[in-house]
Amino acid sequence: MTLEITVDEIGDPEFAAAIEEIVDEPAARRGHPFDPVPLHLKAVDADGRLAGGLTAHSVQRWLFVKLLGVTEEQRGSGLGRRLLARAEEIARQRGLVGVYLDTFEFQAPRFYESLGYEECGRLPAHDGAPQRIWFAKTFDIAGVAKTQ
Numbered sequence: 714m715t716l717e718i719t720v721d722e723i724g725d726p727e728f729a730a731a732i733e734e735i736v737d738e739p740a741a742r743r744g745h746p747f748d749p750v751p752l753h754l755k756a757v758d759a760d761g762r763l764a765g766g767l768t769a770h771s772v773q774r775w776l777f778v779k780l781l782g783v784t785e786e787q788r789g790s791g792l793g794r795r796l797l798a799r800a801e802e803i804a805r806q807r808g809l810v811g812v813y814l815d816t817f818e819f820q821a822p823r824f825y826e827s828l829g830y831e832e833c834g835r836l837p838a839h840d841g842a843p844q845r846i847w848f849a850k851t852f853d854i855a856g857v858a859k860t861q
Contacts (some may be wrong), residue, residue, distance in 0.1 A: 728778050752803060756787075767796045768774035774838050776804040793821075797828060801850070811851035818844040 721728055735845045737747045740828075754767040765783035769776050778800060783793045797812075804812055814830070816822055818838070830848035 741807070743860065745773060746807050750807070752800060754799055756783075756792055756796060757851065758787075760763065765792050765796060767800055769800055771804065771807060771809055774808070774810045776800060776807075776812045778812060781814070793824065801852075805852055811849055813849040815845055815847045818846060822848075824848050 733747070739799040740747060749770040749772045752767070752769040752771065756764045756766055758764045763784065764787045766780075767778060767782075768780045769778045771777070778797070781793060781796060783790075783796075801812055813833070814825065814829075816825060822832075825848045828850070830850045832846055833849045834847035
């Protein structure tokens, strides 16, 4: 059998959905369907200007924070902490077991550690590429955050 591998230059959503179905179907048969649920938090200032936000999705009872961004003007104001705290609150309300995320070594590892996140994985720095560090925080049964 001859197969051809091509590059999807446009990011075809139908193709992405087909691949998700290929991955999800055996997981669902085992009782673990993916069924991602998005979460987007948006922070705006008094003038309606974007100050920051968070994009995430939950799958398999974990919330994955894909992006957490705060504008230069708002850095140091506590907005990042507030966004992450709100995401954690929603995760608890949804009955999730915890939150995980990643950052690069030059970004915010100390920020996440200060919020009780523990490192759970790392891609090494290599040939000019910076380290990527994964963090997680689990919740106990009562919904109070705890570290692993």
